[in-house]
Amino acid sequence: MMDKYSLLHKIGIYASLALFILFMLLPFVEMFVASLRPIDHLFSRPKLEVGETMGFVDFMSRFWSDKMSFQAYRDMWVTVPQLPRYIFNSVFIASAVTLLSMCFIVPAAYAYARFNFRGKTTSLTLFLAVNMFSGAVLLIPLYKLLRSYGLLNTYWAMIIPGVAFLIPTGIWLLKSFLEKIPYELEEAAFVDGASRLYTLRRVILPLAVPGLIVVGVAMFIGAYAQQFLFAITFNQNRDYMPLPAGIFEFIGYQTVLWNEMMAASLVGVLPVLLIFLFMQKHLISGLTSGAVKE
Amino acid sequence: MATVKLKNIYKNFDETEVLFDINLEINDKEFVVFVGPSGCGKTTLLRIISGLEEATSGSVIIDDKDVSNAPPVERGIAMVFQSYALYPHLSVFENIAFPLRVAKVNEKELEEKVFKAADILQLRDRLDFKPGQLSGGQRQRVAIGRSIVRDPKVFLFDEPLSNLDAALRGDMRVELAKLHQNLKTTMIYVTHDQIEAMTMADKIVVLRDGVIEQVGSPMDLYHNPKTKFVAGFIGQPNMNFLKTTDTEIKNKRLVANIGDLTLDLAVDVSSTTAGDEIDVGIRPEDLGVSASKAGVQMSVDVVEHIGATVILHGSVLGNSNFCAVVPSDSTIKPGETVNLIFDFSKCHAFNSSGQALKKTNKQI
Numbered sequence: 125m126m127d128k129y130s131l132l133h134k135i136g137i138y139a140s141l142a143l144f145i146l147f148m149l150l151p152f153v154e155m156f157v158a159s160l161r162p163i164d165h166l167f168s169r170p171k172l173e174v175g176e177t178m179g180f181v182d183f184m185s186r187f188w189s190d191k192m193s194f195q196a197y198r199d200m201w202v203t204v205p206q207l208p209r210y211i212f213n214s215v216f217i218a219s220a221v222t223l224l225s226m227c228f229i230v231p232a233a234y235a236y237a238r239f240n241f242r243g244k245t246t247s248l249t250l251f252l253a254v255n256m257f258s259g260a261v262l263l264i265p266l267y268k269l270l271r272s273y274g275l276l277n278t279y280w281a282m283i284i285p286g287v288a289f290l291i292p293t294g295i296w297l298l299k300s301f302l303e304k305i306p307y308e309l310e311e312a313a314f315v316d317g318a319s320r321l322y323t324l325r326r327v328i329l330p331l332a333v334p335g336l337i338v339v340g341v342a343m344f345i346g347a348y349a350q351q352f353l354f355a356i357t358f359n360q361n362r363d364y365m366p367l368p369a370g371i372f373e374f375i376g377y378q379t380v381l382w383n384e385m386m387a388a389s390l391v392g393v394l395p396v397l398l399i400f401l402f403m404q405k406h407l408i409s410g411l412t413s414g415a416v417k418e
Numbered sequence: 419m420a421t422v423k424l425k426n427i428y429k430n431f432d433e434t435e436v437l438f439d440i441n442l443e444i445n446d447k448e449f450v451v452f453v454g455p456s457g458c459g460k461t462t463l464l465r466i467i468s469g470l471e472e473a474t475s476g477s478v479i480i481d482d483k484d485v486s487n488a489p490p491v492e493r494g495i496a497m498v499f500q501s502y503a504l505y506p507h508l509s510v511f512e513n514i515a516f517p518l519r520v521a522k523v524n525e526k527e528l529e530e531k532v533f534k535a536a537d538i539l540q541l542r543d544r545l546d547f548k549p550g551q552l553s554g555g556q557r558q559r560v561a562i563g564r565s566i567v568r569d570p571k572v573f574l575f576d577e578p579l580s581n582l583d584a585a586l587r588g589d590m591r592v593e594l595a596k597l598h599q600n601l602k603t604t605m606i607y608v609t610h611d612q613i614e615a616m617t618m619a620d621k622i623v624v625l626r627d628g629v630i631e632q633v634g635s636p637m638d639l640y641h642n643p644k645t646k647f648v649a650g651f652i653g654q655p656n657m658n659f660l661k662t663t664d665t666e667i668k669n670k671r672l673v674a675n676i677g678d679l680t681l682d683l684a685v686d687v688s689s690t691t692a693g694d695e696i697d698v699g700i701r702p703e704d705l706g707v708s709a710s711k712a713g714v715q716m717s718v719d720v721v722e723h724i725g726a727t728v729i730l731h732g733s734v735l736g737n738s739n740f741c742a743v744v745p746s747d748s749t750i751k752p753g754e755t756v757n758l759i760f761d762f763s764k765c766h767a768f769n770s771s772g773q774a775l776k777k778t779n780k781q782i
Contacts (some may be wrong), residue, residue: 172767304503306503308499308501308503309503309505310497311470311499311503312497312503312564313516313520314470314489314490315468315469315470315490315491315495315496315497315562316490316496316516316517316520317490317491317517317520317521317567318516318520319487326505326516326519327505330507331505331506331507403665
C-alpha cells in the first residue's frame with residue numbers, strides 16, 4: 125500500500141495514540157506504585173515550608189523509593205484470609221455467566237443471521253434498547269424477582285442477571301460474524317443431506333470459532349466487570365463474594381490498607397489479562413479463506 | 419438410468435414472475451445446458467430441480483418419480499456451486515467425504531470412494547490440503563469430487579467455470595466433457611457462456627425472461643434458430659441483422675430489398691405478406707469477400723486478427739454493428755472498404771415478433 129501519511133502526520137498520530145494509551149494505563153501504573161509502597165509511606169508528605177516547592181528528588185521518591193517492596197502482596201492474604209476464595213468466586217461467576225450466555229447466544233444469533241421471521245428487526249432493536257438500561261436502574265425489580273424465586277444470597281443471584289444483561293450484546297456481535305459465513309456452504313451441506321443441526325455443528329460453528337472466541341472473551345470481561353453491582357446488592361454471603369466486593373474488607377474501622385487493596389485488585393485483574401494473552405492468537409480472522417471465491 | 423421431467427413449472431418471487439410454464443424432458447445420460455442472459459431464470463430452474471428452491475406450481479419428476487416436495491438428498495442429485503462452497507476448515511479428503519459422513523458410510527467404504535473420486539480428478543496428492551491452499555481449478559475439482567462420491571443419478575452444475583480464468587476454463591471444459599463420458603450420468607449445466615453450451619452440450623435449452631426459447635442440439639440451434647434471440651445468442655461473433663420493410667413474395671419465396679442488396683430467400687411465406695417488416699440475419703462466418711466489385715460494400719472500422727481468421731467490424735447498408743469473418747491471409751486495413759457476398763441459403767429471416775421463417779430448402 126502506498127504510504128499516504130507524511131512524517132508530520134505520523135508524529136501527530138503516534139503522539140495522540142501515546143497520549144490515549146498513557147491516559148488508559150496511568151491508573152494501572154498508579155495502582156502498581158501504590159501497591160509497592162508501605163502504608164505509612166503512602167500518606168507521608170515531604171516537609172515543606174510555606175511557599176517552598178518540592179525538590180526533584182522528593183518528587184521522584186513518590187514514584188520510587190528504597191522502602192518499596194512486594195510486602196503488600198504477602199500481607200494481603202493475611203489481612204483478608206478469604207481472598208483466594210473471592211478470586212475463585214470472581215472467575216467462577218464470570219465463567220458460568222460466559223458459558224450460560226453462550227448457550228443462549230449461539231442458537232439465537234444463528235436464527236437471527238439465517239432465518240426470516242416476523243418481528244425479527246423489532247426484537248433485535250428491543251434487545252439493543254434493553255441494553256441501554258444499566259443494571260442499576262433495574263436493581264429493585266431484579267431484587268424482588270430474585271427474592272421471590274429464593275435465589276438471593278446464592279451464586280445464581282449474580283449469574284442470572286449477569287447472563288440476562290449480556291445476551292443482547294452477544295447476539296449482535298455473533299450475528300454479524302455468522303452472517304459473513306457464505307450461505308452456499310449451508311446449501312451445499314443441505315444438498316448432501318445434512319440436517320440443520322449437523323450443519324451447525326460440523327460447518328458453521330467450526331468456521332465461527334474466531335467469532336465465538338471474540339464473543340466469549342467479551343462476555344467474560346463483561347461478566348467480570350458487572351458482577352460488583354449484583355454482588356453487593358443480591359448477595360450477603362461472604363463465601364460467594366466475588367473479588368470486587370471482597371476488596372471492601374481492606375477498608376477497616378481505623379485505616380484503609382490502600383497498598384494491599386491495590387495489590388489485591390491487580391491480582392484480581394490477572395485472570396482477565398491471562399485470558400486475553402492466550403486468546404489473542406485465536407482472534408485472527410481469515411479462517412474462511414478458500415471457502416468461496418470472492 | 420435417470421431421466422428428468424419438468425412439468426408446467428412456474429416460479430414467482432413475491433410479485434415477480436421468474437419462470438413461466440416450463441416443460442422439459444431430459445433423457446438418461448444426456449448433458450443438458452441451460453443457457454441465457456443473466457436474470458433469465460436458468461439458475462432458479464436448476465435450484466428447483468435440486469430442491470433448494472420450491473416451484474410455485476408444477477412438478478419435477480426424476481426417474482418417473484415425482485420429487486417436487488422431496489428434499490435434495492432424496493432426489494438423487496448432486497450439485498456443484500458457482501462459488502465451489504468448500505468447507506474451508508476441512509481437508510480436501512474430508513470435504514469430499516462430507517456427503518458420506520452425513521450418510522454414515524463405514525470408514526473403509528468411505529476411504530475407498532474418496533480415493534476413487536480423487537483418482538478420477540487427479541487430487542490424490544492434495545487430499546491433506548485445506549481448500550485455501552489450492553488453486554481455483556483444484557478447488558473446482560474438489561467440489562466436483564464431493565458430488566461424485568455419492569453416485570448421484572443427476573449432476574447439477576451452477577456456472578461452475580465462471581470463476582476461473584480463460585485458459586483454465588478451456589481445460590476444465592474438456593475435463594468435464596471427459597467426466598461425463600466416464601460417469602455416463604445425466605448432467606444439467608447452467609451457464610451464461612454460449613461457448614460452454616456449444617462445446618459441451620448434447621442438448622441446449624435457451625432461456626429468456628423465464629421462458630424456454632428453444633431446445634435443441636448445439637448445431638441445430640446454430641443452423642436453425644427458431645427466434646431472433648436464439649440466433650443472436652448462439653454463435654460467436656454474433657449474427658448480423660439487417661432490417662427492412664421493402665419485402666415482396668415471389669414464387670412462394672421471400673424477396674427482401676435492403677438498399678442495393680436484394681435477397682431471395684427460400685423460406686415459408688405462408689404467414690407473411692409483402693411489405694412486412696423482416697429482419698434478415700446472416701452469420702459473420704457465412705459472408706464471403708468478393709474479389710470484384712460485386713456484392714455489398716462494407717466500410718471497415720476495426721480489424722481483429724485472431725490467428726486462424728480475421729474479424730472485420732464496420733458498417734453495411736447503414737447498420738454500423740456489422741461483422742464479417744474472413745480468411746487470415748486477408749490484408750484489409752481499418753478505413754478501407756470491402757465487398758461482401760451474401761450466400762442466400764445461409765440467410766435467416768425473422769418476422770417482426772422475432773420468430774424465424776422456416777427454411778424451405780427450395781434452391782433457386
